[in-house]
Amino acid sequence: MARALINIPPKAKRGEIITIRTLISHHMETGFRYTTTGTQIPRDIITTFVATYNGEEIFRADLFPAIAANPFITFTTVATESGTIALSWSGDNGFAATEQVQITVE
């Protein structure tokens, strides 16, 4: 179960630059660690984050093991029109999570 915290203003003026803040629960196991008995712990991270605005990609990030657990990503976009901002995370072991937030642009 992955939980996400997303902060997007529900309303914005056309042309306004809005900040999108995201936080998702994930342990981001680096793959560089070993248990005390010497067994390597396999990598298990989120590798990709994509944001779309009414279907068009507005931001994308490749994440590496150096991203802290419970990844936090903040970026900006211009509020162009009312609609849906979709955020999706994908990664190792088939991890996939998607969130959609509606925005009203006046």
Added chain:
Amino acid sequence: MRRAVLFAAMLAVIGSLARASDLPPDKQRSSYQDMAPATRAMQDADTDNPAMLWVLDGEALWQTKAGNAGRACADCHGDAKQSMRGTAARHPAFDEKLNAPVNLEGRINICRTEQQQTAPLPYESKELLALSAYVALQSRGLPIESRDPRLEPAISAGRAEFMRRQGQLNLGCVHCHDQRFGEKLAGSTIPQGHPNGYPIYRLEWQTLGSLQRRLRNCLTGMRADNYPLGSPELVALETYLMRRARGMTVESPAVRP
């Protein structure tokens, strides 16, 4: 009845006077005040605080029916925003049946075994952290209380534990957290060690953790034999720490380095 209350209040006053030499309330300092601005910012905004991911889980668990009784927390307690307001600020609280103080995690587990009729949640499990974070959030901004005179024996026991030297390094909690807070232990500023933000999202852990987990960190650092999670010794230490922190503002779920 009124006399009993008065007597209890007197006991509490006497208790606090007797301990005036420990850490005077006017010297109390939350480690929030010593945190870097970036770490404070993480705690200040709920959408930046990773602990809120656990709160969301806790909020869902609060509504989830469990156990043979098929009851959710909400079935008895209703809206946690009202019913749980102040609960974390006065735990550990005295439990009459057990004749001992019970911390917030213990209280949740008593509800699970007695009311929901299901297994208690293990310490540091995602579920117990989630529920305790959700309940503790309802006390955010309230002052820590420690008034119940029945807690005095545990407070004394916890205080003794706090004061005594132990472990291979032969240190007591008191040496760092009462006598040397603000100094640097290696690169880290020594905090006063208050329980006002638990469960905390600790940057070092990269996860949420309980006060008992944190206490065990210190005991390990002292190279002392550790107390098991949930042990009466750790609950007594928690009870003393709450007395020592009385009046301080609950920050739960806080972010700490």
Added chain:
Amino acid sequence: MTLTCKHDEIGAPKASRRDALRLIGAAAVGSTFATLRIQPLSASPAEMRTALERITDGKPVTAGRVKLEIPPLVENGNTVPITVTVESAMTAADHVRAIHVVTEKNPQPNVISCRLGPRAGRAMVSTRCRLSDTQNVIALAEMSDGSFWSDSVSVIITLGACLEDLI
């Protein structure tokens, strides 16, 4: 402001609780990569250069236009807030195409690579990263004209003094 939450099933096999606690213990020795002391593994500045060259394809990088914000003294290397901003008009003709962050001493130099464009309005990205040691961190911006700009910050990592026992 909206606050949304959702459940999603992770396909990943769950590590056992004991494993998880071992990790916690290992991490608490000082930093995320503390167990690397046992199995030495870290990127060298040369590996960082290679990572940078892979990003720039050998094109020159100029210091400037990029601002990398990291607290100079970090309280714990396991969760380090970083923000990168780039001076740019962010128009169709002149904008930032990508922002990358790389480190000198982490076991793998790359931290994050972001692709953006004029729709971002501003060239700004924030995240939280892990830094295994006191080291230099470099932010790199790729402009729409193909030029590369950078900023570098030296970060001191405080190590926890008290260790965590395993349960």
Added chain:
Amino acid sequence: MRLSVIPLVTLILSAAPTAMAQDALRPYTIDGDAISTSLTGEDGDPARGREIVANRLVGLCVLCHSGPFPEAPLQGTLAPDLKGAGTRWSIGQLRLRMVDSSRVMPDTIMPAYYRIDHLVRVAPAFRGKPVLTAAQIEDVVAFLATLKE
């Protein structure tokens, strides 16, 4: 299953041997505020001593003390700066302060590095062992004696 990270890391990180539980502490004699004779009968190695002092997981010194060894970052402020320790104290005085500083300062927070009695609730991994071995203490003492200014 209660493995501790500390002994593991200590074992791996310390070049010098870790004291074994079966090793009885070597006897020593306190003269005034000093132990004049080497615990091992030999002189310590200041270079090895410097490594122990600078290693926060072995000597632990820099957790509390600062000193003129820049290779150890983030030094503590809980205890006196070690700069000039070799001028302030004789080798014998340094040795006693390492072995058991409570002999000269009963309220000190400095652990006794070579004492296994009168300790309470020591973790199993450290029970019956001093913080440093006799040889390590001699190395540290030899290094501290070089800190003349």
